[in-house]
Amino acid sequence: MSRIGVFVCHCGENISRTVDVERVAQAAARLPGVAYATDYKYMCSDPGQSLLKKAIAEHNLDGVVVAACSPRMHEKTFRKAAEATGLNPFVCEMANIREHCSWVHEDREEATAKAIDIVKLMAARVRRNRRLAAITVPVTKRALVIGGGIAGIQAALDIADAGHEVVLVEREPSIGGHMAQLSETFPTLDCSQCIMTPKMVDVANHPKITLHTYSEIEEVGGYIGNFQVTVRKKARSVDMAKCTGCGVCMAKCPQKKIPNAFDKDMGTRPAIYVPFPQAVPNTPVIDRENCTYFKSGKCGVCAKVCGPCAVDYTQQDELVTEQIGAIVVATGFDLYSIEPKPADSPIQGYGEFGYGTIPDVIDGMTFERLASASGPTGGKILRPSDGKEPKEVVFIQCVGSRAREKGISYCSKICCMYTAKHTMLYKHKVHDGQAYVFFMDARTPGKNYDEFWRRAIEEEEAVYIRGMVSRLYQKGDKVVVMGSDISVGIQVEIEADLVVLATAVQARKGADTLAQKLGISYDKYNFYSEAHAKLKPVECATAGIYLAGACQGPKDIPDTVSQASAAAAKVMTLFAKDQLEREPIVARVNERFCAACFACKKVCPYGAVEEKEIRDRQGNLIRVVASVNPGVCGGCGTCQATCPSKSVELDGYTDEQVMAMIEAL
């Protein structure tokens, strides 16, 4: 490219405040290969783009450098504008003088000098740009949804209702997630299972949805439109095709004393079990760790009593590979464990709250199970220690959340609302009981949320005390709560029958491992990162992967469902096309010089390098060389860095271009 146009953007004042844009344009005009340079207040605006188009036509430009923001922001915008004038879009490049320069420097002189250097680099690169053609790849119109909580269920149903196939993978034996464990939901107090289970059944019955429960993601390969996902279907020990769900096995299982994790270990379940009565699918699994047959080889009662002979002790884990076009990650959250020293957690525990040592100190989810009609107490609020009805209950908010010194600085978002709900549920069940809530702030933004919280105080007589609790201890059959009321500046001591801790929402254990399999990014708390906090809240930076629900950050049910539908809409948008256009920034092998050591194949994270046989016209093999599948190549350039003879190069980032950029300085 020998007639390059350089367009320096002021970005309002974002750039021009620290960078002398006029001087940058003047310096650019003197660069080799630059035929035209100018500056403008907003290059990305409509007049800015018109200016660019007009200059290309008037000055017969064959390359464009837009010195403005990050290419992540507007590269597409300007490439489109350049393309409209008939230029190849890939001869238009961004010189980032905003994020890389004006935003991070203060000294105007130095920042201007740096901006000139950045423009120099990009001009040197554009001079050696090749005209590239976009790559089209077919789209597999089949979505994978990981996680069968309310987020995954909603996303799966939406995508399936649009007519596309969906594979839903759930780690537990049943879909439902946390929402299935809740008693009632804010702000309307409708029964969680009543609104949840019909959706679960819809998933099971949907002709477009393939459900893999008790399954985990083993491996993810490929790229947007063309993922290959291997799912490990863990051995259920029960043949799903034969099982009728009659439940005789569960009734006859002699091992019945296993704490039921679904009920927060309050109830018990047999070794062959479904997590809860409304489970979907209603096929039990054998918990091999606790099953007498698997431990000692004796028993086998479930197999004997099973009418359709569905119990199969020899079942092995099965690996299923699915061809997938888009992935929705909806793996949800874990609740912060408040033991004195939680295992594998960077955050410190709350030993002072006596969780795990004082039996009547429980967490919010345990309270949900106590309040739930399907819970271990049949919906009666009875405290764990002696099964008595508690008359005074203290709720403590922000346990783990917003505690920088303990390791979590974020707000868990849902606790204010569910604690208000707990006080109401308690009042509805124990009319003469009194609820106290220790809180730092009440955060109730959301439709009908603040009204809900006010109702807890004004109608349901919950006593809210602004302040934190310093210590809990057992005194007789009471739990003494020592705290402060900072609004009046006094110490408070309450002798409670039950204490409920609103523990923080955390990322799922193992969220990082899954992220690494998927190749998506996550923050320091292991919550998955969206591509843009405001403008791309459901997309991952990795194309073709979308987020729904609390795996991205604490979320309540309405937000989760909205995001799940948004993610589904993104998937449908992707599936609306038969072909997908990809940037042609892919590696290319110089077959003449390739020595076929296949170091590139070994390092390629995308599995894009293949062995290609070169034959003569008679079909005799002349030699074997490496070859890059442009549809699979992710354009990372690892092969280029690895190749000892530099026989593979990344289009758009060839050695020649990069060396020219270095030399331009």
Next chain:
Amino acid sequence: MIDLAKKIEAPATIDITAYAGATEAIRAEAAKLLTEGAVAAVIGYIPGRRNGTAIPAIVTSPEKAQELIFSPACVNNLALYLTRAKKEVKGKGRLAVVAKGCDMRALAGLMGESQLKREDVVIIGVACAGVYGSGADRDAPLAEKNIARKCRECRVHAPEGADVVAGSLPPLPEFSPVEAEELARLEAMTPAARWAFWKEHFSRCIRCMACRSLCPFCYCEQCICDRNRPQAVEATPRPAGNMAWHIVRAMHLAGRCAGCAECERACPMDIPLNLLNRKMARELKELYGHEAGLEPKEKGPLNEYREDDDQSFIK
């Protein structure tokens, strides 16, 4: 150090008659393979024109096979002839190669890099007690003063993984570990002294590329140093280009070089190239527990990313 001095003084020679047995076995095996037609050619050694020398030879008939020898003069690493750099040899068809224990490591490396298939080559391993050092007195028996440096600390006298093994090992005396001492000296230097040390050595380089021509791992169709668009390494023997070439060479061999020391033997300017190779090998062993050439490996540590890789060097 006193103990070491004693060892040097101790009269220790290697009984060269053992090599005659290897010669016989190689001839017999080569003749058999060629007669049967199992291979198209045997790569081995024949006597050089001057006494006490040997040169590589590609033998294609059973009669010619009787000229093959093995002696302490058989210094070359014949793995070189199985690389794409020697296409005319590879083009002959299935090959047999005479390989010392040290050469076997290069063969394993080539197999790991898809350059050679095990089934495409018959390996005639040789039990080798040692070979002459460069410039050594070749009339005297193989002893402390004329044995090659690499043979002093050799751990692969008996080749492993060969199809047949020719000869047997004579009793092996202890030699002074000059290579280990040299490496220790290098490592004891301050970074500045080490830099100066290499700068001095590399400044003498005349860029004859003998080190590249002999290296079994320099099999690229076109070396990065010969590329000029863009030019990565200056081609003329000037300090900057010399330094660049030797750094490229060291980095490209890291984790691959099995220490045959052919580069050092071939260098007309006596640059201690194998010292650099050994230093790189030690780094890889310490960082990743990797040792080149013990077995054909799909991935070396430098083209593999592992979560538990040592990151402590990133500061």
